[in-house]
Amino acid sequence: MTAVKESSTRNFNKGIALTSCPVTFVMEKIGGYWKPIIIFHLMSGPKRYSELKRAIPQITEKMLIQHLKQLQNDDLVHRDAQAIVPPVVTYSLTKSGEDLFQVLDSMVDWAIKNGSV
Amino acid sequence: MTAVKESSTRNFNKGIALTSCPVTFVMEKIGGYWKPIIIFHLMSGPKRYSELKRAIPQITEKMLIQHLKQLQNDDLVHRDAQAIVPPVVTYSLTKSGEDLFQVLDSMVDWAIKNGSV
DNA sequence: ACAAGTACTTACCCCAAAGTATGTAACCAT
């Protein structure tokens, strides 16, 4: 009986976010803690699952595949699995994913100019 | 007694995020649902609290001041209050805030090129 | 007298994101 009212702000927001705010659109794709980091590591070329894990030691395996799957669904990352044993699974950026370079790059620029560190 | 272990991933992350990942650094400042939207509306010039509220009808007042305060702490937004009654409080972007234009702009570019809409 | 506007504050709730911990299937090296 704790149903969410249909006219609630929460429900309404889903609408405007996806249809009318390009910045929020991007945030939905690369927002969150780990996605930009994963994408950054794939910028230097395709990586195996275990290579990514080693490159980002702090990430848990659950977070890693969870985000890799979301990135696949959003067509930012491509998964290539060889049907051999032990399995070899390689992740790489799609064209859309590579295009994010400009976005990440401008972020890095800003961070360097305005970083308090 | 629900203390967080000192060696937890969560605690450790705070460290690397702020010191070694510029992209996460930016995300900490403009991430979240409403911040980019607020910044976007301030790009077109200083606005009063009530003007922002009217410009973004879906935001609740709590979210609006909460984020405005965080943006002040991060030195992205400047607050100017006139000690008159009724109060007149004007918010504007700082230099750092204005510099975010490049970041938001590249996001919009990407969204237009890669938006499924 | 009473509503309405201004710029907030406060208390409470909910859910999704993130973290912890453990398991799995197939193989290989010792």
Place this chain on the structure above:
DNA sequence: ATGGTTACATACTTTGGGGTAAGTACTTGT
């Protein structure tokens, strides 16, 4: 046969962002 590697899966818990609802102090308009 025991442990290590590979690429995951799954159950459970915690945390914080966001939402709802209501109140405050002071003044102007009717």
